[in-house]
Amino acid sequence: MSLRVFLPPSRTEEAQAEITLDGDESHYLAKVRRARVGDSVEVLGGAAGQAWSARVVALERRAARVLLLAPLPPPQPPPPLRLVLLGMPDAPAVLDSLSAASEAGATRLALVRCARSQGRGPSPARVARVLRAAQRQCGRRLALVVEGLEQPWTLERALEHHAEWPGHVAWARGRGRPSAADLDAPAPGRRLLVGPEGGLTDGEVTLAMDAGFQMLSLGPWVLRTPTAVVAGLARLLPRST
Amino acid sequence: MSLRVFLPPSRTEEAQAEITLDGDESHYLAKVRRARVGDSVEVLGGAAGQAWSARVVALERRAARVLLLAPLPPPQPPPPLRLVLLGMPDAPAVLDSLSAASEAGATRLALVRCARSQGRGPSPARVARVLRAAQRQCGRRLALVVEGLEQPWTLERALEHHAEWPGHVAWARGRGRPSAADLDAPAPGRRLLVGPEGGLTDGEVTLAMDAGFQMLSLGPWVLRTPTAVVAGLARLLPRST
Known part of the structure; x- marks a missing residue:
């Protein structure tokens, strides 16, 4: 199963932005999925359904950080x-x-x-x-x-x-x-x-x-x-x- | 949800036959579904997939009895x-x-x-x-x-x-x-x-x-x-x- 986390409610969405995940998402990444620094991750929850490819850059227990790399293309054709x-x-x-x-x-x-x-x-x-x-x-x-x-x-x-x-x-x-x-x-x-x-x-x-x-x-x-x-x-x- | 029970492995399958259900099925009927004497019930597990309409005629805890009434028609068209x-x-x-x-x-x-x-x-x-x-x-x-x-x-x-x-x-x-x-x-x-x-x-x-x-x-x-x-x-x- 791919590794997917959600953006916090307030965030900067642009390539090279480093995002600090909220407590639940940090816990999910670090403890539930046992991710490591450097792992690829998909970031959901962007404005209007934008998703991003990203990389884990820090793994503190309640404050993991990911680096947004590039927006993921929307599905083609769009879902009905x-x-x-x-x-x-x-x-x-x-x-x-x-x-x-x-x-x-x-x-x-x-x-x-x-x-x-x-x-x-x-x-x-x-x-x-x-x-x-x-x-x-x-x-x-x-x-x-x-x-x-x-x-x-x-x-x-x-x-x-x-x-x-x-x-x-x-x-x-x-x-x-x-x-x-x-x-x-x-x-x-x-x-x-x-x-x-x-x-x-x-x-x-x-x-x-x-x-x-x-x-x-x-x-x-x-x-x-x-x-x-x-x-x-x-x-x-x-x-x- | 309809009331459905299974025939025991050895059974007489014909209209008006009175069937004693096995322990698990009797328990299901009497305790899990709380059926009553006179309730309509569907009986599954007949030879070659035959199912019967039936009626509950006795409800002992480990030996319920049902009266087979008529075979149920097969689905039309048959499932693919x-x-x-x-x-x-x-x-x-x-x-x-x-x-x-x-x-x-x-x-x-x-x-x-x-x-x-x-x-x-x-x-x-x-x-x-x-x-x-x-x-x-x-x-x-x-x-x-x-x-x-x-x-x-x-x-x-x-x-x-x-x-x-x-x-x-x-x-x-x-x-x-x-x-x-x-x-x-x-x-x-x-x-x-x-x-x-x-x-x-x-x-x-x-x-x-x-x-x-x-x-x-x-x-x-x-x-x-x-x-x-x-x-x-x-x-x-x-x-x-």
């Missing part, structure tokens, strides 16, 4: 815009879903209170840690933007968000509904609605269909929520990717 | 044949990958010793538990068939297995190799090669390409092994599914 509307499962499954959505390339994710949603969402602090870990793992430049953390959205509100993008409902074939998703038409972005554990109710599916969503089959078997997020986002990748 | 060649990550990630491959519809999975594989595989007993839990969760009729558990396959051997099926290498776009997978051509089955954590080496990718595999892009960011299994299998679903 993907909004996940997540029917809230229980808190551990929400965290797994956030991690999955991050890796699988979602841009934004909104927590939606559905009929079968259970319990409360995870705390903002846990969410921030999970999103940072996902960025370290997968290398994405910008964190997944999460909405509805304090107050989950209603399904009605969720279905109106980015209504100009094609909408898809993650669906296990076993439930017996047809799939008619047009996956290869050009679109500025796409929306993926994933039900909580236990699934969307028939009424909720009807609401989504009335809002123009199409069923997107994810195969013959029922998926857990985090698995459905990954499978749905993978199916929304253009065929020619 | 999918072989996952899993470059072995560490044991926890192997278990997560088996669970993910089960839900996402893989037929078989072979553990493959790659250059960056770490440690030993999980024990057969843990694998059996994970596969059973995945069946309970997703409802698939037949367990994922796992090969290479005692002795992981070499990559050379893995690439020769079902060589008549199109082969795809799970690949994160960030690594800079082209994708040219023909995903919509009819095929009797498909093979998906997923690297361990840290990825396949260039030499291993070359070996796969020489064996006729194509790169299959899973989006712009690096995925953990279990995530790549789900994303890869979802991308291999026919467009019209």
